[in-house]
Amino acid sequence: MDRVTAATAGVRAVARIAARPDGRGGTALPTLEGDGPLAPRRTRAAGAEARVMLVGAMSGPLGGDHFTVEADVARDASLHVGSAAATIALPGQAKGGARYDVRLTVAAGAELRWLPEQLIAVRGSELAVTTRADLATGARLTLREEQVLGRWGEEPGRLTSRLTVRIDGRPLLDQEVSCGPGAPGGWDGPAGLAGHRALGQLLVVRPEFAEGPVEPRMLGEYASLTPLAGPGVLVTALAPDALKLRRTLDEAARVLG
Amino acid sequence: MSRTALLVLADGRFPAGGHAHSGGAEAAVKAGRITGAGSLEEFCRGRLHTAGLVAASLAAAAALGLDPVELDRAADARTPSPALRNASRRLGRQLMRAARAAWPSGELDALAGEFPKGAHQPVVLGLTARAAGLGPEDAAHCCAYESVSGPAGATVRLLSLDPFDATRVLARLAPEADLVVRQAVDAAHRAAEEGIDALPAASAPLLEIDAQAHAAWAVRLFAS
Incomplete structure (x- = not known):
């Protein structure tokens, strides 16, 4: 971590991960930095893939906090990033909402599997998440996002989450969900969540999808697997709770192989 | 601008094929999520x-x-459901035919040449507005209104909802639609300065999911 400033404005924290081939068939991590609320730890590798676990040393983000995680995967490297626990957005002392920015870059021939645990928007919290993935043609990405609105039986917090994915600068996917008290009207209505409290997306980008696109299919009544206008597939799922959501996204991952 | 040109473009009888689409209402009615005026409004x-x-x-x-x-590409990225992308392109192609008949323009010809199978409907609508001497606010009004008038009209047919109730829903939503138009026009000006990514990407999960389920039905009243 290069900066943690706990001022009245909240905590500013940055974590950085860089992956590149180690020259022996594996992946090296020349950059692995960040502490305080965002601590990336290298865990046991699996074959060519380096594994990193984001360990939350504090709870949060709280209102006023601004967290950034950056991961850069160089040509032919392979990186898996998970998190040790759910991220819990909490109300804070500081004024204003919290921000959580994720910036991913994946080079040609490289693979990133970005599979953090759920984000839980606790009652009274206010969080804006932006996730931006810039891929080169020939990059592979698996990205999972799960949002849970409120702890069990609790009112949701306010959450906005935008996911933007580009390939060689061209947009592949740009989606924003906005929910909780104060969100634009109808978010929980029959076009939005219809009372569901867990929503998730699984995005898979593979160069071979450009030649052989995946057929769309339903995964039950509240989840769809859809080919994007490019070499990617998006699974969109709603569920009553985090456990059922994970089951659906795991099933989708199996379908995609 | 010509206010009458705006009425021509926004008229439900403008032959652009919108009546064949329910904007997701057919799937929501079948799933029991739209049951009357209240749930239609939500x-x-x-x-x-x-x-x-x-x-x-x-x-x-x-x-x-x-x-x-570039805008067409942005529309693709904001529409993960292939059923909705197809519907939008079909509507774009039909609107293009009507627009070129009504307000011939080199820009419309060029776009039709670029996308023979249809560009996304809002992109065609924006260029149609230009050809008709209308501005960004007019184009945004057409789209914002269409986003609610389509489902409301379809629900009258699907549920035998009283047309007076459906019209009241639209009237109640009018102030919010005006607000959305202002946001849209502001975003368009920002996009002109900062690039297309400044355009909103707001998504409704059930609209995307239901559109895919609906596309797989063997028999349906509406195309989407």
């Missing part, structure tokens, strides 16, 4: 602030003169 409100805002922004940006090919 459905329309959700659609207005998501798909409606995105469409209005794209149309406003096209009417402002931003690159329609």
Whole structure:
């Protein structure tokens, strides 16, 4: 971590991960930095893939906090990033909402599997998440996002989450969900969540999808697997709770192989 | 601008094929999520602030003169459901035919040449507005209103909902639609300065999911 400033404005924290081939068939991590609320730890590798676990040393983000995680995967490297626990957005002392920015870059021939645990928007919290993935043609990405609105039986917090994915600068996917008290009207209505409290997306980008696109299919009544206008597939799922959501996204991952 | 040209473009009888689409209402009615005027209003409100805002922004940006090919790509990225992408392109192609008949323009010809199978409907609508001498705000109004009038009209047929109730829903949503238009026009101006990514990307999960389920039905009243 290069900066943690706990001022009245909240905590500013940055974590950085860089992956590149180690020259022996594996992946090296020349950059692995960040502490305080965002601590990336290298865990046991699996074959060519380096594994990193984001360990939350504090709870949060709280209102006023601004967290950034950056991961850069160089040509032919392979990186898996998970998190040790759910991220819990909490109300804070500081004024204003919290921000959580994720910036991913994946080079040609490289693979990133970005599979953090759920984000839980606790009652009274206010969080804006932006996730931006810039891929080169020939990059592979698996990205999972799960949002849970409120702890069990609790009112949701306010959450906005935008996911933007580009390939060689061209947009592949740009989606924003906005929910909780104060969100634009109808978010929980029959076009939005219809009372569901867990929503998730699984995005898979593979160069071979450009030649052989995946057929769309339903995964039950509240989840769809859809080919994007490019070499990617998006699974969109709603569920009553985090456990059922994970089951659906795991099933989708199996379908995609 | 010509206010009458705006009425011609926004008229439900303008032959652009919109009547064949329910904007997701058919699937929501079948699933029991739209059962009357109250749930129709919530459905329309959700659609207005998501798909409606995105469409209005794209149309406003096209009417402002931003690159329609880039806007079409932005529409693709904001529409993960292939059923909805197809519907939008089909509607775009039909609107293109009507628009070229009504307001012939070199820009419309060029876009039709670029996308023989149809560009996304809001992009075509924005260029149509330009050809008709209308501005970004007019184009955004057409899209925002269409995002709620489509489902409301379809629900009258699907549920035998009283047309007076459906019209009251639309009237109640009018102030919010005006607000969405302002957001869309602001976003279009921002996109002209900062690039197309400044356009909103608001999405409604059930609209996307239901559109895929609906596309797989063997028998349906509406195309989407």
